[in-house]
Amino acid sequence: MKTTVRHSRGAYEVELTDLASVLGQLGGQDFVVTDENVRDAIRLASDHLAVQPGEGSKDVQTLGRVWEWLAGRADRSGRLVALGGGVVGDLAGFAAATYMRGIDLVMVPTSLLAMVDSSVGGKVGIDLPQGKNLAGAFWPPVRVLIPIDALRTLPARHFANGSAEVWKNGAALDERLFESLLAQPLQADAKNIAEIVFQCIELKKAVVEEDEFETTGRRAVLNFGHTVGHAIEQAMNYEGILHGEAVAIGMVVESRLAENIGVASPGVADTIQKGLQSQGLPTRIPGGLAAASLIEAMRRDKKARRNGLAFAFVSQIGTSKLIEGVPENDVLKVLENQ
Numbered sequence: 001m002k003t004t005v006r007h008s009r010g011a012y013e014v015e016l017t018d019l020a021s022v023l024g025q026l027g028g029q030d031f032v033v034t035d036e037n038v039r040d041a042i043r044l045a046s047d048h049l050a051v052q053p054g055e056g057s058k059d060v061q062t063l064g065r066v067w068e069w070l071a072g073r074a075d076r077s078g079r080l081v082a083l084g085g086g087v088v089g090d091l092a093g094f095a096a097a098t099y100m101r102g103i104d105l106v107m108v109p110t111s112l113l114a115m116v117d118s119s120v121g122g123k124v125g126i127d128l129p130q131g132k133n134l135a136g137a138f139w140p141p142v143r144v145l146i147p148i149d150a151l152r153t154l155p156a157r158h159f160a161n162g163s164a165e166v167w168k169n170g171a172a173l174d175e176r177l178f179e180s181l182l183a184q185p186l187q188a189d190a191k192n193i194a195e196i197v198f199q200c201i202e203l204k205k206a207v208v209e210e211d212e213f214e215t216t217g218r219r220a221v222l223n224f225g226h227t228v229g230h231a232i233e234q235a236m237n238y239e240g241i242l243h244g245e246a247v248a249i250g251m252v253v254e255s256r257l258a259e260n261i262g263v264a265s266p267g268v269a270d271t272i273q274k275g276l277q278s279q280g281l282p283t284r285i286p287g288g289l290a291a292a293s294l295i296e297a298m299r300r301d302k303k304a305r306r307n308g309l310a311f312a313f314v315s316q317i318g319t320s321k322l323i324e325g326v327p328e329n330d331v332l333k334v335l336e337n338q
């Protein structure tokens with residue numbers, strides 16, 4: 001399965017394939033950046049740089065390591081191959097965007113989240129002590145190769161984490177996808193996994209082609225569950241919870257809110273909650289998180305507007321609606337009743 005994503009400077013092909021074929025294609029001009037878990041899981045034998053696994057590697061220091069590693073090896077015709085989850089994609093992608101003012105980037109996503117979300121769209125970057133993804137660029141890859149069989153070694157919690165974005169795509173954009181997930185939660189070794197990953201890429205492609213630089217508001221439909229999800233992640237200092245887990249909770253909370261203010265049809269929140277629970281995802285705000293601190297975090301989020309808060313709500317399964325200026329009191333009420 002293959003598709004082409006167009007952007008302002010050209011286009012790139014996204015292809016579903018397997019690890020053996022990806023590794024077999026690597027040549028002398030390919031410089032592989034990965035992390036230690038992925039290296040061990042796939043028994044990578046060829047030359048590479050492996051950073052420490054985890055969000056902590058999306059920092060200035062590790063970016064410097066990647067630059068300096070490249071500087072001993074690659075000229076402008078080199079290709080940086082980002083082989084790993086979203087952390088490696090963002091970090092190595094930003095290194096590719098900036099090394100010698102930009103070299104070719106090949107994305108090889110190995111986590112479900114990276115396959116369905118971060119490897120397509122061209123956003124790369126690192127975190128700063130002041131906040132996540134504060135330094136970055138739009139740097140589209142020249143190719144995305146998706147080794148579906150890499151999912152076999154992905155730890156279950158990270159598989160469920162990535163599946164939250166698949167559920168989000170179904171709920172916000174594609175009723176048929178959502179129905180198929182309800183009938184059968186996603187599994188790494190299921191026959192239809194490649195097909196579902198491909199559907200998600202087609203959905204993301206359509207959105208990013210319309211709104212490459214996040215200026216028209218179209219990309220905002222991908223943010224269902226994310227206003228509350230980001231607030232939970234921030235309020236917890238990004239500890240003890242993964243992004244997809246926070247988004248799963250966010251989807252349920254935001255849907256209850258949407259029902260309360262008459263944007264969503266009654267029953268939407270229950271249907272989404274039931275589905276996410278069947279996937280093993282959390283759907284309730286962790287104990288001890290005060291509603292007021294979540295509201296505070298939402299105000300700080302870059303998507304917040306001057307009057308009230310902004311949400312990408314699901315009005316009915318498969319359809320989403322961007323609503324700005326939601327009164328904080330309505331948000332507070334739903335947070336307190338969770």
Ligand SMILES: NC(=O)c1ccc[n+]([C@@H]2O[C@H](COP(=O)([O-])OP(=O)(O)OC[C@H]3O[C@@H](n4cnc5c(N)ncnc54)[C@H](O)[C@@H]3O)[C@@H](O)[C@H]2O)c1
Nearest residue numbers: 037041053054085086087110111113114118123150153154
């Ligand atoms: N650029 C974008 O558009 C975009 C979009 C969404 C998320 N992101 C970023 O993505 C990051 C999260 O990505 P993630 O969830 O993939 O996290 P991750 O890269 O940390 O990967 C999750 C864990 O799984 C391990 N892993 C990955 N693939 C594996 C495999 N095949 N076998 C065994 N272990 C494997 C990793 O070592 C890590 O421990 C965040 O930094 C987030 O900001 C970026």
Ligand SMILES: [Zn+2]
Nearest residue numbers: 165226243247
């Ligand atoms: Zn997300």
